[in-house]
Amino acid sequence: MLTASATEMSDFFNNPFMAFSAGFGLGPIPIGFARRTLYPPVERYPDGRAKYAPYGLRKVEAMLLENGFTESDVVVAHPMDLHRFIGSDTKVVGISSMDPTGMGYVSKTYSSVIGGGEPMNAVEFQKLVKHPNIKKFKPKIIVGGFGSWQLERKQMTDKYGVDCVLMGGRPDAIIDAFRKAVNGETLPRLVHADESLANWDYGTMPLSKHAAIHGAVEISKGCGRNCQFCTPTMQNKVDVPLERIMQEVAMTTREGSDHVTLITEDLFLYGSKSKTFVPNKEAVVNLARSVAEYPGVKSVQVSHMSLAPVVNNPQMIKELAEIFIQRSWYSLGKKAIITAETGIETGSARMMRKYMGGKMLPYKPEQWQEIVTSAFGILNDNDWYPLATLIVGLPDEKEEDVLDTLELMDKLKGFNAFYVPLFFVPLENCVLMNKKGAELDSLSRARWDFFIKCWEYNIKIWKPTFLENRITNPFLFRFINNVFIPCFGGVMGLYYGWKRGEQLKQAFWTLSNPQITERAY
Ligand code: SF4
Numbered sequence: 001m002l003t004a005s006a007t008e009m010s011d012f013f014n015n016p017f018m019a020f021s022a023g024f025g026l027g028p029i030p031i032g033f034a035r036r037t038l039y040p041p042v043e044r045y046p047d048g049r050a051k052y053a054p055y056g057l058r059k060v061e062a063m064l065l066e067n068g069f070t071e072s073d074v075v076v077a078h079p080m081d082l083h084r085f086i087g088s089d090t091k092v093v094g095i096s097s098m099d100p101t102g103m104g105y106v107s108k109t110y111s112s113v114i115g116g117g118e119p120m121n122a123v124e125f126q127k128l129v130k131h132p133n134i135k136k137f138k139p140k141i142i143v144g145g146f147g148s149w150q151l152e153r154k155q156m157t158d159k160y161g162v163d164c165v166l167m168g169g170r171p172d173a174i175i176d177a178f179r180k181a182v183n184g185e186t187l188p189r190l191v192h193a194d195e196s197l198a199n200w201d202y203g204t205m206p207l208s209k210h211a212a213i214h215g216a217v218e219i220s221k222g223c224g225r226n227c228q229f230c231t232p233t234m235q236n237k238v239d240v241p242l243e244r245i246m247q248e249v250a251m252t253t254r255e256g257s258d259h260v261t262l263i264t265e266d267l268f269l270y271g272s273k274s275k276t277f278v279p280n281k282e283a284v285v286n287l288a289r290s291v292a293e294y295p296g297v298k299s300v301q302v303s304h305m306s307l308a309p310v311v312n313n314p315q316m317i318k319e320l321a322e323i324f325i326q327r328s329w330y331s332l333g334k335k336a337i338i339t340a341e342t343g344i345e346t347g348s349a350r351m352m353r354k355y356m357g358g359k360m361l362p363y364k365p366e367q368w369q370e371i372v373t374s375a376f377g378i379l380n381d382n383d384w385y386p387l388a389t390l391i392v393g394l395p396d397e398k399e400e401d402v403l404d405t406l407e408l409m410d411k412l413k414g415f416n417a418f419y420v421p422l423f424f425v426p427l428e429n430c431v432l433m434n435k436k437g438a439e440l441d442s443l444s445r446a447r448w449d450f451f452i453k454c455w456e457y458n459i460k461i462w463k464p465t466f467l468e469n470r471i472t473n474p475f476l477f478r479f480i481n482n483v484f485i486p487c488f489g490g491v492m493g494l495y496y497g498w499k500r501g502e503q504l505k506q507a508f509w510t511l512s513n514p515q516i517t518e519r520a521y
Contacts, residue, residue: 001074001075001077001082001085001086001090001092001093001094001139002053002057002060002061002074002075002076002077002093002094002095002096003057003076003077003078003079003082003093003094003095003096003128004053004054004057004079004095004096004097004128004145005079005095005097005100005121005124005125005127005128006035006039006041006078006079006080006124006127006128007019007022007039007120007121007124008022008054008096008097008098008121008124009041009042009050009053009054009078009079009213010039010040010041010042010213011042011052011213011214012038012039013040014214014259016214016261016301016303017339017341017387017418018038019039020106020420021038021120022038022039022099022119022120022121022124023099023102023104023105023106023107023108023109023110023111023119023120023121024106024107024110024111024114024119024120025110025111025114025117025118025119025120026117026118026120026123027117031123031124031127034120038120039120041078041080042078042213044077044078044081048077048081048084048085049075049076049077050076050077050078050081051211051255051256052211052212052213052214052257053076053210053212053213054096054098054145054212054213054216055208055212055213055216055217055218055263056096056144056145056146056169057076057094057096057145058076058208058209058210058211058212059169059205059206059208060094060096060144060174060178061074061076061208061209061210062206062207062208062209063171063174063175063206064175064178065206065209066206067175067179068179069178076210079124079127079128079131082128082131082133082134083131083132083133086131086133086134086137086139087133087137088137090137090139091139091140091181091182091184092139092140092141092142092178092181092182093134093139093140093141093142094142094143094144094178095125095128095129095141095142095143095144095145096143096144096145097121097125097143097144097145097146097147097148098121098145098146098147099119099121099122099125099147099150100121100122100125100143100147100148100150100151100156100160101122101125101147101150101151101154101156102118102119102121102122103147103150103153103154103425104121104147104150104425105389105391105422105423105425106119106420106422107119107121107122108422108423108425108437109421109422109423112423112439112440113440113451125160126160129141129160129161129162130160134161140163140164140181140187141160141161141162141163141164142162142163142164142165142166142177142178142181142187143162143164143165143166144165144166144167144169144174144193146231148165148166148167149165149167149427149428149429150428151165152165152190153428157189163181163187163189164177164181164187164188164189164190164191165189165190165191166191166193167190167191167192167193167194167428167429168192168193168194169193169205170193170194171204171205171206172204173191173192173193174191174193176191177191177193194429202221202238202239202240202241202244207244207247207248207251208248208251209251210251210255211251211252211255211256211257212252214257214259214261214301215252215257215258215259215260215261216261216263217245217248217249217252217260217261217262217263217291218240218245218248218263218264219239219240219245219262219263219264219267219270219287220237220238220239220240220264220265220266220269220270221237221238221240221265222236222237222238222265223237223265223266223269224236224237224277224358225277225306225356225358225359225361226356226357226358227343227345227355227356227358227359228355228356228430228431228432229355229391229394229424229425229426229427229430229431229432230427230430231427231428231429231430237265237266237269239270239271242286242287242290245287245290245291246290246291246294249291249294249297250294253294253295253296253297258296258297258298258299259297259298259299259300259301259329260291260294260297260299260300260301261300261301261302261303262287262291262300262301262302262303263303264302264303264304265304266304266305266306266309267284267288267302267303267304267305267320267340268284268305268306268309268310268313268316269306269309270283270284270287271283271284271287276361276362277306277308277309277358277361277362278309278312278313278362279309279312279313279316281313281315281316281319284316284320285316285319285320285323288300288320288323288324289323292323292324292326292327297327298327299327299328299329300324300327300329301329301339301340302324302338302340303340303341304340304341304342305340305341305342305386306342306343306359307342307344307360307371307372307375307376308359308360308361308362308363308371308375310374310375310378310379311363311371311374311375311378312362314378317378317379317382317384318382320382321338321382321383321384324338324384325337325338325383330385332385332416332461332462335383336383337383337384337385337416338382338383338384338385339384339385339386339387339418340384340386340387341386341387341388341389342386342387342388342389343359343388343389344372344388344389344390344408345359345389345390345391346368346390346391346394346397346401346404346405346408347368347369347372347401347404347405347406347407347408347409348397348400348401348402348404348405349365349366349368349369349404350401350404351394351397351401352365352368353365354396355394355432369404369407369408369411372408372411372412373408373411373412373415376412376415376417377415380415380416380417385416385417385418386417386418387417387418387420388417388418388419388420389419389420389421389422390405390419390420390421390422390450390454391421391422391423391424392405392421392422392423392424392438392443392447392450392451393423393424393437393438393439393442393443393447394424394432394438395424395432395435395436397424399444399446402444402446402447402450403446405450406446406449406450406453409450409453409454409457412457413457416461417457417461418458418461418462419454419455419457419458420454421450421451421454421455423437423438423439423440424437424438425437425438
């Protein structure tokens with residue numbers, strides 16, 4: 001039996017970026033309401049199997065199917081359907097999780113800023129491992145996925161009744177753990193299944209047999225730029241051969257998805273062998289065209305990109321935009337746009353040099369602000385509006401570093417983008433894993449100003465589109481637009497002012513009254 005928590009077995013109404021919100025606390029919202037209105041279950045086949053599932057889970061399914069298990073041995077299902085599949089003959093439940101205890105970047109940041117208790121990711125994971133059929137029939141529990149390390153770090157492995165935590169995605173180690181579980185052998189509590197990508201043959205990774213949520217298809221693994229807060233930094237980049245990518249695209253469309261999401265740490269470096277990260281335009285454009293023009297593909301989304309290649313090869317961006325705008329997934333107002341996630345992280349050249357010396361290659365850390373603003377200009381000129389993350393609270397971050405970031409945000413004022421400010425979190429297997437994470441209470445006034453500025457931009461750029469797309473009832477629209485949002489900051493300000501002090505009160509008040517923010521800056 002393979003599954004994931006309800007927040008991960010959802011397409012968030014066909015909106016990959018809304019999955020961020022599962023890092024927020026539920027607050028007083030009933031879980032059933034959240035499941036209906038935020039993360040509805042994926043489509044199911046009549047027999048109850050999930051039609052779509054997280055990409056990593058589909059890979060584990062394929063590993064098992066190519067190594068002695070049959071389609072009738074392995075089931076992939078939504079947690080709401082576990083009662084149909086877990087019984088006395090179920091040997092093992094494999095769970096994939098990105099964020100089982102809410103220690104991911106978004107969860108750590110927004111559950112402390114907004115409050116509302118445990119992040120939805122953590123609540124749903126708990127519900128999954130405590131499912132009545134798991135308690136009753138006691139199959140072995142194996143947890144893998146990008147966030148599995150959290151169980152060990154938070155010492156929740158035993159508490160949740162997990163028999164084995166898998167870290168990494170190497171097929172031989174994963175298959176071995178499942179074989180042991182099925183044969184009734186003792187499982188190691190912890191399996192390191194890390195891929196050492198330096199000499200890794202992608203051919204050992206089986207092709208997915210069934211479609212993933214959002215039509216996810218991996219095009220490259222790892223990155224190699226060596227940002228010290230990041231896990232993919234530990235891996236050199238490996239490109240998936242185009243032929244294999246197209247085989248998964250074909251399978252995805254065959255199984256009913258007309259969307260394809262290209263999973264990568266950086267689309268622009270697909271096919272590049274350059275040690276200074278100079279893109280290979282022909283390889284990237286050829287990949288984009290092959291996927292976008294594949295029969296049955298109506299929209300294509302790219303998961304991640306970096307900014308230096310944009311400046312290095314603006315012609316590549318132009319050619320990619322001409323392809324992707326025909327297969328656009330998002331819009332701003334009525335205008336089709338292209339987007340992908342990227343990391344700005346900071347405006348401080350000192351922080352860049354210290355922790356992210358490879359991120360701006362082939363340029364220099366001192367040029368970072370210029371790279372970001374030039375890249376945003378080129379991207380926006382081509383209807384490409386990035387979703388950008390920024391990190392506050394990196395170890396040894398000083399006030400002047402934050403002021404540099406504020407200066408960069410000022411320079412970005414005229415561009416269209418969505419900004420996600422995050423607290424530094426020491427992820428497992430990154431260089432900074434033993435450093436202290438940023439905490440809400442330690443945020444200075446400048447850090448709060450930075451947080452506010454990011455969300456002030458977001459509200460200004462995206463509020464009308466969000467309201468038009470999500471709120472169809474005209475009365476509700478007017479209420480939210482004219483009453484709720486203007487009052488939100490005041491109410492939150494009072495609440496947080498009472499709970500956490502003057503700084504937060506000021507923060508939320510300023511956020512919902514942009515005219516005050518304008519004056520303040
Ligand atoms: S560029 Fe992005 S993916 Fe690569 S190491 Fe840095 S943060 Fe990680």
